[in-house]
Amino acid sequence: MSCSSLKPITIDLNIGDQLTSISCGHVVVEFIKFIAYQRLQIPYSYQWLKQIVNKRKMSEDDNRTEGLQSERHYRITSTALENLDFILKSLLQEISSASMPEEVCIVLGATPITCKEVYRLLLPTMCHKPQCHSSHIANDQKIQRNVFQALVTSEELSQAFFKPLPPTNTYVFIKKKTVNQDVVLNHDNFVFTSGHRIPRSSKIVIIDFRSQNAGNLSCCNEFQVFGEVINEDLVKLKIEDAPECEDYHEIESTDVAKWYESTYVMKGFKDCIVNGTSVTSSWL
Template sequence: MDQNIKIIDLKLDNIEVLTTGTAAEFVNGILDFLLYQRRQIPFVYKTYKYYVDKWSDAEGSGETKDRESFAHYQLNQQRSKAKATKQSISDMRELIRQAFRTSEVKSLRFLFGNSTFMPSEAYTLHIPHDSISRDHFYEHHALPEFRINQALLRLLTCEELYTLFSTELNATNVFLEMELLTNAENAKGCHGDSVNLIPKDVMSQLPRSCKNIHLNLLHCSDNISTELQCCKDLAIYQDLGLLKLDKSEEDDSRTNDSLEATKESSCWWQAEIIVRGFRVPANQKSGCIWSS
């Protein structure tokens, strides 16, 4: 199984502070890249989303005309599948954002295949979680989209991925697994009342035939994020009890020990969301489905 592992380093250069939001958007950028290059969707995600939303707008305004023909029925069926794929991608992207906001993400993995037991490809992302600062707001340090695209250029020039993506690949299912450095209660509750994560005892074992790609996300910066005070909040409390100034040093030590123990332990979770790839059938003209 080891002979199939390919390791690729992706550097996030010249980023003053790495926030949870920036890390999430970079991971979503990698997901968008894989979906398009892997031929799960016919266009890059932004273009794909534009066309699908355009259909929804047309239906809402009553611009579509009902036609009692089999060709029109096929067209509507394909558009329904395209909408379902777009919605699942959107849900998975939002799940990743929420996971980074509420938990410490150590690593995550995208599995391509019919099931998580027999995937054909696995892309494991190792997150620089120690470099992520939670004392800074993403809105104040948001990266322009071209900066994320610059980092993703490394994937376009990677020989291993070029060889893989240049072959004829079929649209398949995409599964998401995440390794979180939080306890089970926090992880389960990080998405509100809806249960979007299923606990896993161990990480899924990959078959020998599975293409195993590891992406190391590296944060390189000349500034130390802990020295930046731009986003620090000054909390105002009503009394010393809320501020917990009456705690003893022994209590503080016990709290710090429990935090360290939580960070050292991690657990794997599988997302309930499944992205089912969409491709226009070969017997149907691809231009017809995208025309309004």
């Protein structure tokens, strides 16, 4: 297969041996929230979206009167939030399961085969489990904060956001190794897919959470991941072209690994402005 002239951007974090399943799951979830807002799939941050929808929901029994536009926008907003929450919850379950995904793929576009942007998150080979009591494992919240900050503040990632993306659909896929039993916890949340071909014109960003330190892949080893070492590793964060001819334009199930697609899809939406003011101002 020939190489694409448009090479994917790879963000190499090289911190996999520092992540627990909890910290890894939360970094992935927070990144999806970040992508949804930065790529204009939701007009407000996830936290603000959650707050205004909850406020509006709590006031449903107050005999409130509102315009048709406000009511319609509430249905659109609450549905998008509900679907996004289902996606995030099911992802956390899969990442903390016995068969952790090898990859999480976020696809933005009308359909997966006509997508505009793809974010491929390569997860560590092994994450520490919550029951691991090694004193050498850094605090989960500290890891999440450092990793997420280093990721979202990178100049190259911000350049990938330079061109705006109109609201579209957000699809999520996970890749898991094939075993002799079902590897997905809940088949209501993720269904098997034979795969998709990503258009060559799609922008692809690869975020590599895996560790290059093969000696630190056994749980409860004496990892040197205290504060200064975490900072040293994050300094190594580099963004570069993907290896030549390595094809990231395919999401294809094989005998070795299978892809599963989330049954929930978030439909992006714009804010609803009436007389120069967002209709959500009446929900607060």
